[in-house]
Amino acid sequence: MNRLLFVAFSCFIHCMCLCAEQDIAKTNTQELEIIKELMTEITDLKWTVQTLRRIDTEKENVISELKEKLDGIKRDYKYETKIVRTKNDLTSNVNIKVISKRSSPRLSRRRRAPVNVAFSAYLSKNVNLDLNNTAIPFDKVLLNDGARYNSTTGTFTAPLSGIYAFTFTFDTKLSALVRLAIDGVNQIDGVANGHRGATGINQIDMGGNVCIVHMNHGQTVTVQVDGNDGTTINSSENFRLTTFSGFLLY
Numbered sequence: 001m002n003r004l005l006f007v008a009f010s011c012f013i014h015c016m017c018l019c020a021e022q023d024i025a026k027t028n029t030q031e032l033e034i035i036k037e038l039m040t041e042i043t044d045l046k047w048t049v050q051t052l053r054r055i056d057t058e059k060e061n062v063i064s065e066l067k068e069k070l071d072g073i074k075r076d077y078k079y080e081t082k083i084v085r086t087k088n089d090l091t092s093n094v095n096i097k098v099i100s101k102r103s104s105p106r107l108s109r110r111r112r113a114p115v116n117v118a119f120s121a122y123l124s125k126n127v128n129l130d131l132n133n134t135a136i137p138f139d140k141v142l143l144n145d146g147a148r149y150n151s152t153t154g155t156f157t158a159p160l161s162g163i164y165a166f167t168f169t170f171d172t173k174l175s176a177l178v179r180l181a182i183d184g185v186n187q188i189d190g191v192a193n194g195h196r197g198a199t200g201i202n203q204i205d206m207g208g209n210v211c212i213v214h215m216n217h218g219q220t221v222t223v224q225v226d227g228n229d230g231t232t233i234n235s236s237e238n239f240r241l242t243t244f245s246g247f248l249l250y
Helices: 002-076
Strands: 083-085 096-098 118-122 127-129 140-145 155-157 162-172 176-182 185-192 205-215 220-225 231-233 243-248
Touching: 162 176, 162 185, 162 220, 162 231, 176 205
Parallel strands: none
Antiparallel strands: 083 096, 118 140, 118 243, 127 231, 155 220, 162 205, 162 243, 176 185, 176 220, 185 205
16 A cells, blocks of 8 residues: 555656646746847847937038038138228227128039030131121031030020020121121120221221120020121131130029
């Protein structure tokens, strides 16, 4: 009987140990899963912290650049003063003259030309223009940046709206009135008054002008003979006296 009780008790103890081991194993498995989850969360937090630090660094760089630009603007507009005491002040009051000097502000990007547009051409031979308002055909191109000048018609077409500068010169042995026109509307004029010299030979004379005007996209510019019939404009490859140039300012 005692032997049976001992065996039963031993079996009970063994079962209890097995259950305890299973519980411990189960507990260890759960703890490992919790630890894995915590490690994953810690990794995510590290990545988030690194991302936030990188964003903060970028913001600090932007702020630093803005501060530098602001300091540059302040320097550009800084007034340099010089105090000059007025001599012979009988009342012993000090009169102060402040001489201020302000640096010219730098040209902002929005005032610069967005694209490069410039041309320059000359007339390579004498031409006789029989009709009024006939465009001078400046047939030889020195520069055509933007490809908006047509050497066949002597016409420049504005690629975009903006402020343009133009200049022209012409040579003739007769009196001539020449104008620069936008879409056929006169903007400025040039005149050359031909005359005979002491020998009775017609002397050459030159005229020209310069202007800065606003043009809209697609408008055209030509240099035309105005109010004269049968005017001969002189120029050649050797003596390029009749020219037409222009460029986009901003």
